[in-house]
Amino acid sequence: MPTSPSSSAQSARKAVADRLREIRQDAGLSAKAVADRTGWYKSKVSRLENAVTPPSDDDVRAWCRACEADGMAADLIAASRSAENMYVDWRRLQKTGLRRLQESYVPLFDRTKTFRVYCSNVVPGLCQTDSYARALLGSIAAFRAAPDDVSDAVAARVARARVLREGPHRFAFLLEEAVLRHRVGSTATMTAQLEHLVSIMSLPSVSIGVVPFTAPRRMWMLETFSIYDEEQAQVETLTAQINVTAPTEVRQYLDAFGEFKKLAVFGAKARTLIEAASRTLE
Numbered sequence: 001m002p003t004s005p006s007s008s009a010q011s012a013r014k015a016v017a018d019r020l021r022e023i024r025q026d027a028g029l030s031a032k033a034v035a036d037r038t039g040w041y042k043s044k045v046s047r048l049e050n051a052v053t054p055p056s057d058d059d060v061r062a063w064c065r066a067c068e069a070d071g072m073a074a075d076l077i078a079a080s081r082s083a084e085n086m087y088v089d090w091r092r093l094q095k096t097g098l099r100r101l102q103e104s105y106v107p108l109f110d111r112t113k114t115f116r117v118y119c120s121n122v123v124p125g126l127c128q129t130d131s132y133a134r135a136l137l138g139s140i141a142a143f144r145a146a147p148d149d150v151s152d153a154v155a156a157r158v159a160r161a162r163v164l165r166e167g168p169h170r171f172a173f174l175l176e177e178a179v180l181r182h183r184v185g186s187t188a189t190m191t192a193q194l195e196h197l198v199s200i201m202s203l204p205s206v207s208i209g210v211v212p213f214t215a216p217r218r219m220w221m222l223e224t225f226s227i228y229d230e231e232q233a234q235v236e237t238l239t240a241q242i243n244v245t246a247p248t249e250v251r252q253y254l255d256a257f258g259e260f261k262k263l264a265v266f267g268a269k270a271r272t273l274i275e276a277a278s279r280t281l282e
Contacts, residue, residue: 135185209264
């Protein structure tokens with residue numbers, strides 16, 4: 001039976017609590033000893049260890065300091081933060097429509113210096129034309145029975161693509177060749193979209209690679225994911241957006257992106273694959 005978003009989040013919270021207990025036990029300390037060293041009531045230690053109360057960043061630092069395990073604090077803080085937002089149901093994100101969701105990414109995009117995006121199913125949002133975005137978001141709204149604000153959502157998605165041309169940003173997009181072949185919208189929509197991909201390849205801030213069908217698979221296909229600097233990864237599944245902030249997990253996505261990059265072709269070879277896909281539309 002599929003795990004619900006709420007139970008997934010609770011499992012993540014319990015994992016943090018279990019890790020706090022393990023750190024205490026590895027240090028050879030009792031719950032009372034941790035309470036004494038931190039100046040807390042023993043009941044607080046119990047609530048943290050049993051996932052009754054989520055720890056604050058300061059709680060984690062104090063716990064690790066009491067257990068002489070300061071080096072573990074960063075990963076635990078990241079895991080605790082992500083537990084609350086790690087698995088967010090699309091229905092929750094889109095309950096007021098798609099426009100607000102599109103606009104919610106703007107602060108993240110503005111502060112991110114380096115974008116790494118791997119797409120196995122659709123053209124990356126920042127690279128979409130108006131008509132492609134309209135076809136895609138229209139189908140998403142219909143499937144999820146979200147409020148119909150597709151026109152406003154498309155405008156917001158296209159507007160946020162200004163980061164491709166403004167500010168100190170760098171973009172590395174990796175697309176599976178199948179992305180070029182999947183028909184989203186009409187023939188005219190796909191033709192324009194593929195032409196747009198070729199045009200933005202010339203932007204100095206943008207690198208677009210394509211993983212050919214014929215590439216020897218040293219890395220299997222994954223869900224679409226984006227990495228913002230080296231601080232956060234977002235993964236898109238059918239039911240939810242998964243946010244990853246634990247440094248060791250973000251590193252795995254960076255490593256995966258590196259493996260996909262080894263499989264991809266760039267420049268003239270990538271344009272050849274895009275143009276070949278465009279010819280199949282004729």
